[in-house]
Amino acid sequence: MPRAGALRHQTTPPRAVPPTHAGPFLGASELMGFIISYPPDAEIYGEEEQAEYFYKVVNGSVRTYKTLKSGRRQIVAFHVPGDVFGLETRGEHTLSADAVAESSLLLIKRSALVALAEQDKDAAGRLWTLTAAELRQVQDHIRLFALPARERVAGFLVEMAQRLSANDEVELPMARQDIAGYLGLTVETVSRSFTQLERLDAITVRTSRRILLRNYFALVRLSA
Amino acid sequence: MPRAGALRHQTTPPRAVPPTHAGPFLGASELMGFIISYPPDAEIYGEEEQAEYFYKVVNGSVRTYKTLKSGRRQIVAFHVPGDVFGLETRGEHTLSADAVAESSLLLIKRSALVALAEQDKDAAGRLWTLTAAELRQVQDHIRLFALPARERVAGFLVEMAQRLSANDEVELPMARQDIAGYLGLTVETVSRSFTQLERLDAITVRTSRRILLRNYFALVRLSA
DNA sequence: CGACCATTTGATATGGATCAAGCGATGTGG
DNA sequence: CCACATCGCTTGATCCATATCAAATGGTCG
Numbered sequence: 364m365p366r367a368g369a370l371r372h373q374t375t376p377p378r379a380v381p382p383t384h385a386g387p388f389l390g391a392s393e394l395m396g397f398i399i400s401y402p403p404d405a406e407i408y409g410e411e412e413q414a415e416y417f418y419k420v421v422n423g424s425v426r427t428y429k430t431l432k433s434g435r436r437q438i439v440a441f442h443v444p445g446d447v448f449g450l451e452t453r454g455e456h457t458l459s460a461d462a463v464a465e466s467s468l469l470l471i472k473r474s475a476l477v478a479l480a481e482q483d484k485d486a487a488g489r490l491w492t493l494t495a496a497e498l499r500q501v502q503d504h505i506r507l508f509a510l511p512a513r514e515r516v517a518g519f520l521v522e523m524a525q526r527l528s529a530n531d532e533v534e535l536p537m538a539r540q541d542i543a544g545y546l547g548l549t550v551e552t553v554s555r556s557f558t559q560l561e562r563l564d565a566i567t568v569r570t571s572r573r574i575l576l577r578n579y580f581a582l583v584r585l586s587a
Numbered sequence: 588m589p590r591a592g593a594l595r596h597q598t599t600p601p602r603a604v605p606p607t608h609a610g611p612f613l614g615a616s617e618l619m620g621f622i623i624s625y626p627p628d629a630e631i632y633g634e635e636e637q638a639e640y641f642y643k644v645v646n647g648s649v650r651t652y653k654t655l656k657s658g659r660r661q662i663v664a665f666h667v668p669g670d671v672f673g674l675e676t677r678g679e680h681t682l683s684a685d686a687v688a689e690s691s692l693l694l695i696k697r698s699a700l701v702a703l704a705e706q707d708k709d710a711a712g713r714l715w716t717l718t719a720a721e722l723r724q725v726q727d728h729i730r731l732f733a734l735p736a737r738e739r740v741a742g743f744l745v746e747m748a749q750r751l752s753a754n755d756e757v758e759l760p761m762a763r764q765d766i767a768g769y770l771g772l773t774v775e776t777v778s779r780s781f782t783q784l785e786r787l788d789a790i791t792v793r794t795s796r797r798i799l800l801r802n803y804f805a806l807v808r809l810s811a
Numbered sequence: 812c813g814a815c816c817a818t819t820t821g822a823t824a825t826g827g828a829t830c831a832a833g834c835g836a837t838g839t840g841g
Numbered sequence: 842c843c844a845c846a847t848c849g850c851t852t853g854a855t856c857c858a859t860a861t862c863a864a865a866t867g868g869t870c871g
Contacts, residue, residue: 429730432811437733439726452719458726480712487711488704494715495676498722502663502682505725506653508732508771509661512827539850547732552827554851570836571850587656736859763818776859778819794868795818 394479396471401462407449410459414451416470420444423466424536427458428544438545440501441537443526447493463537508547510586515546516556518586520566524576533574560585618703620695625686631673634683638675640694644668647690648760651682652768662769664724665761667750671717687761732771734810739770740780742810744790748800757798784809 398421401407407418407425418425425442439458442448449460451473480487503522507515519542524533535542543553557574560566565582567575576582622645625631631642631649642649649666663682666672673684675697704711727746731739743766748757759766767777781798784790789806791799800806 429726429733431730431733432808435733437730439729450719452716457723480715481708484705484708484711487708487715491704491711491715491718492676494718494722495674498718498725499681501722501725501729502653505663505729506655506661509653509655509659549828550850551829551852555827558851584656773860774818775820775861778817779859782819 394471394475396469398467398469400465400467403462403464405462407460407462407468408456410456412456413454414449414456414473416449417447417473417476418442418449418460419447419469419471421467421469423468424463425460425466425468426463426537426541426545427460429458436544437547438541440497440504441541441545443536446526448497450490450494450497452494463541504545507586512546512548512552513556513559514585515548516542516553517560517565517582519546520560520574520576521579521582521586524579524582529576531576531579532569533576535572535574539571618695618699620693622691622693624689624691627686627688629686631684631686631692632680634680636680637678638673638680638697640673641671641697641700642666642673642684643671643693643695645691645693647692648687649684649690649692650687650761650765650769651684653682660768661771662765664721664728665765665769667760670750672721674714674718674721676718687765728769731810736770736772736776737780737783738809739772740766740777741784741789741806743770744784744798744800745803745806745810748803748806753800755800755803756793757800759796759798763795 396419401423408414410429420442422444424444425446425448426438427440427442427448428436428438430436440448441463449456451457476486476490480490507518510518520533523529523535527533527536539550539553542548543550546553548556557566557568560582561568563578563581565576565578565585567577569575620643625647632638634653644666646668648668649670649672650662651664651666651672652660652662654660664672665687673680675681700710700714704714731742734742744757747753747759751757751760763774763777766772767774770777772780781790781792784806785792787802787805789800789802789809791801793799
């Protein structure tokens with residue numbers, strides 16, 4: 364069972380193993396897992412907590428972040444449906460994680476999966492592959508900090524378009540404040556950047572969360 | 588044998604396997620490796636090149652980075668003696684790497700180590716562990732971007748002090764320009780930040796590369 | 812010794828932060 | 842069902858930290 368903190372926010376009863384489109388955890392279909400729902404802004408785990416579970420986003424979205432003394436948060440990554448996160452090799456988390464919006468996560472016991480990986484080289488390989496994928500993602504995130512504000516936002520939209528496998532319209536799962544926290548900018552600057560990209564005919568802001576990509580390649584060029 | 592590009596810069600003949608303090612690669616002492624020396628600024632590999640080797644720094648230091656269209660480089664990580672880098676799960680590199688100063692690297696064939704990991708669960712585990720360690724490092728790097736210049740530099744010094752296992756004097760392996768590229772600042776701002784930290788009695792800049800940490804905890808506090 | 816390059820310091824410019832106000836969507840209570 | 846409170850987003854005005862431009866200093870190597 365999950366720790367108290369996880370259950371604290373539960374709004375639907377845990378169900379036994381992968382329902383519908385949750386999919387197996389890391390392909391380890393023989394391992395039991397269960398789903399928990401988290402309301403918006405619910406904490407999933409905190410920095411330096413014991414890492415008891417690995418997580419897979421079934422739906423909704425999750426942010427991981429570091430909190431600074433000043434209270435400011437640097438968001439390290441967003442996780443969307445299909446993503447696995449919280450893959451700690453050591454016992455404790457080095458980031459905090461919480462739900463951006465109402466989200467369902469598939470949890471699996473870390474100890475069980477690590478034990479499985481000891482015997483099943485396929486499972487071991489998947490652990491490595493997933494961790495490496497997250498590493499690449501964070502490396503790409505760092506690249507954005509070499510760019511000015513508008514270009515960072517362009518890069519962010521490109522990333523989201525790819526990860527949400529959007530056609531030409533992206534449904535952003537997070538608020539401006541979260542985008543700002545991810546890009547190291549303020550809400551105001553993010554908002555102005557959207558406006559600027561709109562004036563460049565690169566996007567149309569249909570609603571604040573729904574962005575029409577009118578010129579995807581312009582966005583790629585800007586953020587390159 | 589390494590690709591032409593690697594040999595291009597070789598200044599000492601490759602030797603068979605771990606000499607002196609090079610240590611085994613990932614503990615896989617049964618695997619052959621060889622050492623190559625790279626002069627300052629020599630390219631080790633480029634973005635999108637085939638990843639034929641994994642690397643361990645024997646001595647010297649290495650930077651990995653992404654180059655932007657503008658020509659600007661965002662340094663993603665520094666690697667110092669003992670660090671392993673270039674652990675790609677897929678066939679190609681997603682970063683460029685080059686030697687910061689004259690450096691000796693232990694190379695091992697990716698295919699050989701991956702094949703070993705298929706059978707030796709200990710090797711597989713080490714691959715995962717090392718990749719996860721690099722992930723944590725990059726996550727910590729991102730955290731710095733939430734801080735103002737002086738605090739970023741403080742955080743950088745703390746990181747270097749830890750990784751170079753320094754007592755109270757750090758010998759920085761890289762120039763100001765590289766620090767700037769790592770922190771998303773300009774050389775001038777980095778230089779001024781050193782001066783400011785000196786005025787705060789946190790450090791003494793003995794030479795530009797040799798930093799005396801007069802108040803380590805002040806540095807930690809600043810960057811927290 | 813002298814040239815070169817890295818670093819530091821100084822003066823000014825500017826992109827993004829901050830402060831402040833308005834706007835629009837959403838939900839709530841009368 | 843509408844009036845109004847709330848919250849997230851946008852826009853505007855001003856400020857400031859860092860970039861840029863420029864020059865002086867200092868260390869290194871031929």
